[in-house]
Structure formats: structure tokens, C-alpha cells
Amino acid sequence: MLLRNNDQSSGLCNGTRLKVRKLRNHVIECEVLTGNNVGHIALIPRMNMVLTNETVLVRFQRRQLPIVVSFAMTIDKSQGQTLSHVVLYLAKPVFTHGQLYVALSRVKSKRSLKVLLTNHVGMFTNSTINVVYREVFKKIGF
Template sequence: MAKLRSKGKIVLAIASSGIASLLLLGGRTAHSRFNIPLNVDEYSTCNITKRTELAKLIQKADLVIWDEATKNHKYVFEVVDKTFRDIMHSEDENSEEKYERFEYLSADSVSPVSEQIQDQDILYPTEFLNTLQVSGVPNHAIELKVGVPIMLLRNTNPKSGMCNGTRLIVTKLGKSVIGGQIITDSHVGERRTIPRIVITTMSTKWAFILRRRQFPIKLCFAMTINKS
């Protein structure tokens, strides 16, 4: 902190308690420095008006050091984050309006298990096929937007790291392909494209084989994999 200040950088030193703030050079409590309300909720904001001296100080600051930050409720951080974004005219990276959602629908059809079964379209209409959820097969409808984590359900190109279970972050959404950045294994950071492919079921639960043309992916915000 002293080294940064010696280089002319503006460093705001704050702490969650008064005692901790006394140990920091030029330190103050977070509530005092940023006018954080004592009782905060998800709708609270800091009492800082634009074009005030405090707002100008925040805009010029190069670094904020917050000691004992983990002692605060999450709403305290959200209050400061919202206020900073307002002062800095910054967009919320998680804003619902920042990224457009895309919904990809599959093209479902059937292949008979037995050639003696006729009129498959009558027995199994498309509306019924669209409702089927099968392990290892992507859903009929997949809703995505840039930044969400996904997992591959098929080995599309093992040599380039595109294997069943590979996780990626969506970077681009097109009509026929999806762009993603690998976040697992030895190909971390590399970008790949994912096309639609035809996936068939291997189950004999029905008297037909489901053929689904869809991107071989699933959302994976929280997912466990057991391959034992």
C-alpha cells in the first residue's frame, strides 16, 4: 500500500471494524468511508451523490483495500458494488439486459426398432418427442447466453480437447454454431466451435430410436459426473 502511494496511486484503505481500521495507514471503516447504511438489504445503496468530493475520490481511486471483508453480509458488498457502478457509469456484468438470450430447439424424429412398425409419425408425434429427456442426450430446448458454463455430452474432437465431459464458457452464439472457451483439462483457454449433430438414443424403453439434431451440450452451473 505504501509503495503504491509513493508512486502517486490513490489507495483507499478500509476495514470492517474500527479497531482494524486503526491498523491501516489512513484507514477508515467501510461504513464511514462509503456511507453504507447500518441496516442494509438488497435494495439499499450508499449515501453518495454524484459529483460530490467523495464520488470524485472513488472515480480517481486506483485500489480499495478492505480488511476483514469476510465479516460483512453479502448485501454490504452488493450495496458498494451498485454504488460504484453508478458512480463509474459501469454496466453490471450479470445484468439481464447485457447479453441476449438464445433458445435453440432440436429437430426430433424417430427410427423404428422393427421394420414391421409403421406410421411412426402418427404413433409418436413431434410434440411428444420434444418432451423426452434422456440421459446423455441434450434437451429439445436449450437456452443460452454469452458467459454461461456448458458441458459437452459427446466426443466431437478428442484430439483438440472436445470430449464428453469437457466444460466450456460460451463466448459466441450463432444460428448454426456455438463458440466456447475450454475451462478444463490441458486445453484450458483454447476456443472451439460446437456444431449441431444428430444424436440417437440407445435405450430400448420405447419401440423406436429417438434421433435428435441439437447441440451436444448441457448447462453445468452445478453438475456431478460419475463415470465409475
């Protein structure tokens, strides 16, 4: 998964899923798996990453590839993705109904979806809590 917006016109944006075709010392040859440029071959070069911290007077710079191997992704990062298999691990109740909907709707078929739920003590269960913050409703007069 790409971590930076390299070339938006070519579909190389933060969160783009890529398949590595060749690894070289200074560049990775990848095939784009998502977006409008599916199948496009992209070359991802090493980039200068500069750490700027106001408390440290020295600027640190390193050259690295702007990718991360991704075997899992967050619900927010998965929005807009279509996946052939989804395993959803809910160690805690989902914050909002919208997040649960996004997570469940990423998969192509029901048979390719697995959901693992745990309760407050870490035991497996077959239900989860619908999180509702009642304070929100008090402020708007409900």
C-alpha cells in the first residue's frame, strides 16, 4: 500500500494498493490494483523523508521507499476498496454504524466475509454492542 501522494494523475495516491512485480535497489516496479489505473505499471523510487521537529534543532533526513507491506487495513483506510476476502476483527464495539457498514460492505460476497467478535473480557461471542453516546442527543433536545 502506498503511503504518499506520488502522482495523482497516474493514480499513485495515499492508500493505493499495488502488487510488486520487481524489487530493485532504488526502485520498485508495481502494478496498480485499485482505482482508475488498474493494471498500470508504476515505478516507485526511493524518496527523501525529512523529520522536522521544532524541539530538536537538527533536521534528520533519510531515503526510503514510500510503501508499507499491508496484510491488514483499518476501516477508514478500506473505504472505497473492493476486496475478494474480508476478515473483520472487532476487539471492541464499533464506534458508529457507518464504520460497521463500511467494513461489512468491502467484500464482494457474503461467503467471503468472516467476522470475529470478542466481549469485554476477551472471550469470543456472536454479538456486539451498538455504541450510542446519549450525551449527543441531550445537546440537541431529544
